[in-house]
Amino acid sequence: MVRSRTALKSKAKTSPARTKPAKPVAGADSLALTPKGEAVRERILTVALEAFARSGFRNATTREIVEAAGVSLPALKYYFGGKEDLYRACAEAVVDRYRAQMDGIAHDARTMLAGRPSREAARAQLKALMHALAILLTGSKEAPTWGRFIARQMNDTGKGLEILQKQLWAPGIELVAQLIATIGDYDATSARIRAIWLISNAMTFQAGRPILLQLTGWRQIGSEELKMLFAIIDRQIDEIG
Amino acid sequence: MVRSRTALKSKAKTSPARTKPAKPVAGADSLALTPKGEAVRERILTVALEAFARSGFRNATTREIVEAAGVSLPALKYYFGGKEDLYRACAEAVVDRYRAQMDGIAHDARTMLAGRPSREAARAQLKALMHALAILLTGSKEAPTWGRFIARQMNDTGKGLEILQKQLWAPGIELVAQLIATIGDYDATSARIRAIWLISNAMTFQAGRPILLQLTGWRQIGSEELKMLFAIIDRQIDEIG
């Protein structure tokens, strides 16, 4: 399980064995990164995220990724270390993005909960929270990529790749569960189940996207369709309690 | 893209070139199958379904499958032709199983619809239908396998493998949509969206199963938990119209 880049260099090498003691990775391991290098790293990360979202970890090939990024194979090793490290970097990028989008409204919800809100106030807050999540997962321009990547995470489990997933979902589920418990009288487990249910529903439009688009004749999920999604979510929240 | 087994035999072969004209596949292509062979074929199909459900098409290896089935690699070729053919056979098996489980109740629903049922009758019928689907997808003993396989189908698209998927979902969605349209006043598109929504929800417990089990402390989705799932589905159906 230990990354190969940090060990494995026991054989004596004459030429550059002193300048790069343990073959570190650019950008990590306290290695400098020029603005140009940063841009390249970013470009690789972007196309990798798309590739992983589209094809999954195994199906996406490093060659396909580096070609799309306009670099050569060793660039991947240079900037990330390996395919798995690249995947992890993508997952971290998703979590960061998710946090950036949700932290504000999540914080609002938490402070509200601390102040013993009324049922209806909690209900309104939950709607706002779920709308933000729905936009993030299905409505935004990058949703097909980000949403699919997240959805795949649930299945592409195994290595150590699902850790970020828990880091992403667990807090959200807990928060939603607390809001639900405030709205209605639920024990912790029931509230959590409903929370999982509600959040999963927001992902449903992403998972079923191909079928949905095909059957409805939509070209994409636009603002009109998003309104319909909001309406369904709201009715589901109204039905709580 | 043409399967190799049917062509590719141009070089003159002296020994058995007459008895097996085009290298057919046992069980298909009008080739006999002894009871013993049938059992082997079935065993391969079962373990393959589990493997594909667990790992997806690409990650599941033919070696892993044949080893689990206690046969050797060429048996796969002999009985199915190739990995893709095996996958297709699995998909067909799933569709068959799904049909066997759902056809009865689906037929009931259709005959009822033909007779201009009342809203409440349609509602009850929809509940029964969705309960059956929920049991099939999450509650039955084989659900972890069958449900996961179906869920993966939606992502593992590409080759020609999603055709069966449409064959499986499209009729179900149409039926549910008609029931929904009977319960409430919806245009075709709205009814279809709600239908997709409802069906996706039944799959949600399968997709989010790991998270669900972890957060609730459940060991598996048993009858108690299924009752809770039914309750949520019912409330969602009650909310229609």
Added chain:
DNA sequence: GGGAAACTGTATCAAGTGATATAGTTGTCT
């Protein structure tokens, strides 16, 4: 401008994997 660090590309390796040629064994029918 000299040198070191940052960066890039070519060529190749090694493992995994689907496929299959070929030869063998078992079963069944006459």
Added chain:
DNA sequence: AGACAACTATATCACTTGATACAGTTTCCC
């Protein structure tokens, strides 16, 4: 028993794919 079809296993091939050795180029600081 003989013959043919049904079935099975060993040994390989061909290709994909992640990784990387190595040599080169660019950039930037003194």
